[in-house]
Amino acid sequence: MKTSIAAIILLAVLSTGCSEVLPRQRGNLALPQMGLTTDGLEFELRQHAFFSKESAAGGYGGGGGGCGCN
């Protein structure tokens, strides 16, 4: 139900409106502030803080270990 509608929306986004990006135009995409994770250590620390205080998990991958976080 929720997950299947979501999957259809996802497919729609990917197949329409994706225009041709010639490698020479990737300049802007290569800027550091355009990276999905711009600061690796800060990302890990924030996610660890959220994980210790909230129940949601997943999405980001990485697969780190557990902890006895209180």
Add this chain to the structure above:
Amino acid sequence: MLQVFDFPFQAMGSPCSVQFYADSAARAEDVFRSVQTRIEALEQRYSRYRDDSLLSEINRRAGTGVKTGLDAETFALLQYADQCYLESQQLFDVTSGVLRRLWGPRQTQLPAKQDVAALLPLIGWQKVQWSEDAIYLPQTGMELDFGGIVKEYAADVAAGICHQHGIRHGIIELGGDISVIGPLPDGQGWPVAIRDPRQPDKVVAQFRLAAGAVASSGDYERFLLIDGVRYSHLLNPKTGWPVAGLRAVSIVAQHCVVAGSVATIAMLKAKNGLAWLHGSGLPFLCCQSNGRLIDRLQH
């Protein structure tokens, strides 16, 4: 048992040679023939001196409304030229060749300012209409010239062919542009010498290159001597006049095509060229207009 083979030949209007180690003369001849054929093919496609070249066909169709189809290699070369245009603040412009009509090798006088100004509207890479499939020069008289790219590209391609044929120790030189196939069998680099731009029999730098490429640009190759003043063959596409600032630049890079464009861009930047060379991080040798030599080859 590896032996060294040396094949001198003429291509792209310059004396060339390919030297490498192979296990038999037959093999060496085979490899040399592949290299020569490929370089000849590149010249046939991209030389502005040949009426049957793809480049001449593109130039003939300027302003006629007829586009010219492109293959993958030509498109990649245009993309490379585009990148050079961007990185040089529009100084490296493959449409600036039209200025040769006024600054050709046999001129004895400076051209009139109006004549130069009249050619400027025909220059401008941003005006060229191109895509992966086709290219079109919108105004009659516009011309493409791959002069700063093809010879260096050919050196890289030739090195690649030798490598594909199993050659692991060799060096290619196309009129001063060098591409190393692999180091000498003992691991040492090939000896490379760079000559003084004004005194060709005087060597200003000598080093060994085990991998990579060397390319040079300067006012020593083709220049004009008018009223005792030397004018470079490199022309500024924005002003229409030859650049003046550096006498010669030699660059060491992983690929000859990159070494060549970095050298040409440095020359085109004239007085700002040296700062750009320092900022590039590549080893270089630069001869300034006052004759001073700046050696950053052992970088």
Add this chain to the structure above:
Amino acid sequence: MKTKKMTNAVKRLQCAALLLPGLSQTAVAGRVEETYNADFQYGHYSESNQRMEVDIFQGALSAPIGSAMTASVNLVRDMVSGASPVYNFKDANGQVRQFISGASPTSSCGKSICEQRDAISSGLTYFFDSASVNVGGGFSREHDYTSRYFNTNLSFDFNKKLTTVNFGASAAFDEIAPSPSTWNSRDSAFKAHKTSQQYLLGVTQIINKESLLQSNITFGYHSGFLSDPYKWVAFYDGNAFSDFQQDKRPEERFEWAWLNQYVRHFGQFNDAALHLDYRFSTNDWGINAHTFEASWHQPIIDDWQIIPRFRYYSQDKADFYQAVFSGQSEAYSSYSSDYRLAGFGAISAGLKLSKEVKSIGYAESLKFQTGVEYYDHSSNYQLGGNGSNNFSNFSYYLVTASFNLKF
């Protein structure tokens, strides 16, 4: 010939050159990071009401190996001190309140919780022309908790490298050996295990020359001892205590999450970038959660950047959560009063500043960053919530400072 520092201009020319046919044969594979990277970060976490304070030290190093591999190693040390909620109870007016573990004069830091956690992890990535493989693992240790974990990731590029598909799998094997204390009645020989697995399927798509989207679906499964060994649950008959038990959660949990991250470049704002993230997650304990994050990366002058950021989080309560229970514990198969399983929302806002110095000494770049984030947890922020858990509201602020060296 060393080409340790090359400006971006030369790098872009190199990239354009590699597109030329005849050059790619002897060229280096796809995405290898040619530089060495060293990172160090210090963080300070501080909860409201002096509940918990943590000092975090992190270091990371990555290096290219040969022409197609990158290796990395990561170290963390957390130093925790403070108190945390143990159970909920009804006060004289019948209102639910939290009981927070008090000070402990005999502990090493004077507080009820004094903990140090050390973790090390490492990874190796091998790059092909249009694909990459990564394997890694790590180890985390606290005096009462040990975790060993492994992960692997495969990445494939399609469509002229405009689309990347990622597959990931990871597993963790944890050992819990809670120390006997006022709040843990188990004996010192008690040892429990927890096993976790997570699988990821994701796509990164370049939409156009200004934007890209990443979408990941993850599936997780945990089994073993999933309860909190230091928390308790109070049972009431009206306003009178009827039972008091240690936190007891199911021995299995399945969870799913779907994350979407969108990044867009704004050339008209000096190359600023907008990051928008939305994640929906759900598990079979009945907890559905939404996470929304937005940040704006604004370059100012001279390689300075300012980054404001905002986050909204909301979750439902777990099926077996109640602030306090009624009746006897035998009537329930699982029970917990842990505030982290309750229904609540959290809003956080932060600001970060970064400065990069290029071509310094032998290094290609040195980047300094510092940031502060304020996080507010409240039962009132829950989407569709009824604010019934406001007794467990708290907030924290997190300050970080780091440097990154590329050479």
